[in-house]
Amino acid sequence: MIKRSGRxxxxxxxxxxxxxxxxxxxxDKGFDATTVRAIAADAGVDPAMIHHFFGTKEELFRATIQFPIDPTTEIxxxxxxxRDEVGHRLVAAFVRIWDSPSGAVGASIIRSAMSNDWTLRLMREFLTTQIxxxxxxxxxxxxxxxxxxxxLIASQLAGLAIMRYIIKLEPLASxxxxxxxxLIGPNVQRYVTGSLTAET
Amino acid sequence: MIKRSGRxxxxxxxxxxxxxxxxxxxxDKGFDATTVRAIAADAGVDPAMIHHFFGTKEELFRATIQFPIDPTTEIxxxxxxxRDEVGHRLVAAFVRIWDSPSGAVGASIIRSAMSNDWTLRLMREFLTTQIxxxxxxxxxxxxxxxxxxxxLIASQLAGLAIMRYIIKLEPLASxxxxxxxxLIGPNVQRYVTGSLTAET
Incomplete structure (x- = not known):
């Protein structure tokens, strides 16, 4: 039998x-202003415990929303x-991830983010600082x-996720x-390299 | 004092x-397959009562999700x-409605639609048959x-709603x-009149 310490x-x-x-x-405070030390103090654990369980602060953030891919390597x-292929490549990667088993995780992240203002804030902070x-x-x-x-890219990709994978609107869903x-790659590409001034 | 009937x-x-x-x-059955008579029977009321309270079947559907505009007149x-202006006009109308007090209603519709599969189905049916x-x-x-x-248009507009009005991602939110x-009108226009075949 393995002996345990009291804690x-x-x-x-x-x-x-x-x-x-x-x-x-x-x-509450955002990713940049939050230190691992502050999280450890709040949770009543040693900072080394956080590194042991979760690795870096980035990896801990990923774990808080169970984000299915690692943005530090995937992006x-x-x-x-x-630059000129980013639109297609982003949509291709997005669809590949959502068509995989990770898609169900993505759907539950979006659905839980919608459930209250506090998870929405966490989601926005993740999107902004990690993605x-x-x-x-x-x-x-x-x-x-x-x-x-x-x-703008985020607006198209989020809508694709909602309509194809969550609401499952046909014929886009199939x-x-x-x-x-x-179909969607060129539109995302326009947001990457198109003009941002008023002319069409 | 006004005299009331028993019922x-x-x-x-x-x-x-x-x-x-x-x-x-x-x-469950979809908009087309559902009659006002069937709803009346299910609710245990006279069909005339439904017309009295809600008007047409379309208006009743609108009331079930508290949709803030009347698609029969607005669309x-x-x-x-x-055709060549639809992209801009759709985005302009969408933003006008979401920037108005109706936007809060829209946000609560999307957020409640995400809350369970059954409201999602109702939402999809509304989108498909009414919009x-x-x-x-x-x-x-x-x-x-x-x-x-x-x-495809729905995918861009839904993502705009999510990012600008619900997640409030900057700088798009402001x-x-x-x-x-x-910025978004030309992309929606491409979905209306652009080629749907593989070339960009």
Whole structure:
């Protein structure tokens, strides 16, 4: 029989209190202003415990919303083809992930994000600091325009997720993935490289 | 004092049982296959009561999800400018409605639709029979392509609602409405009149 110390290090309770503290602090103060030390203090654990369970602060944030892919490795990979292919590559990667078993996770993330203002804030913070910021860094975009471009991209991809995978609106819901990429890719590409001034 | 008959015609209870029966039947059997008579039977009221409270079957459906505008009058009006302006006009109308007090209603509809599969089904049925079908009828589109075009439009508009009004992603959330129309209108227009074949 394995001897335990009095304090059950690494029990599900510890893990849960870390996740709960992280969710609250990331949603309230934002990702940048929240330190691992502050989360540890809030959860009543040693900061080393957080590193042990979750790794980096980025990985902890990912764990709080059970995000199915690792943005630190996937995003640079997706946009590796250069600016003029980003639209197609983003839609292709998005559809590939959503058509995989991760899609169900994605749907439950979106649905739970809609359930209250507090999870919405956490979602927005994740999108902004973990997804959009990495896309901006990975594509060579004018920094003054990048946030607007990426929020427009987000609007198309979120709507694709809602209509194809959650509401399951036909014929979009059953369309082969290559056709989704061919139809929506050019629109996303326009948000990446098209003009942002008023002329069409 | 006003004398009442034994049965409280038009009590909130009656209205609620009609709405509940309508929600269930529209979600289960669809709008076309559901008759006002069947809803009346399910709710245990006379069909005349439904007409008295809600008007037409379309108006009853609108009431079940508290949809803030009347699609029978608004949609023909929005697309009145002809096929080549539909993209801009749709985005302009969409933003005008969401920027108005109706926007809060829209947000609560989307958020409640996400809350369970049954409200999602009701939402999909409303979108399909009350919104998309009317857009298809109002714009002169190839009938073979129209459903795909309209579901693509829906994907962009739903994502705009989510990102600008619900998640409130910046800078899209604070962008002046004319800019939203100028930026997103051309993309919606491409779904209305652009090629649906694989070339970009």
């Amino acid at each position: 059950r290090r690494g029990s599900p309770d510890t893990r849960d209190s870390i996740l709960e503290a992280a969710r609250r602090l990331f949603a 640079p990979d997706i946009v590796a083809g250069g 959009m910021r990495r896309i901006v860094a990975a594509i060579d975009l004018d920094p003054a325009e990048a946030p607007l471009r990426v929020s 369309l082969p993935s290559e056709q989704v990429v061919a | 409280r015609r038009g009590s909130p209870d009656t209205r609620d049982s009609i709405l509940e029966a309508a929600r269930r039947l529209f979600a 023909p009006d929005i697309v009145a400018g002809g 998309m079908r009317r857009i298809v009828a109002a714009i002169d589109l190839d009938p073979a392509e129209a459903p795909l075009r309209v579901s 962008l002046p409405s004319e800019q939203v129309v100028a």
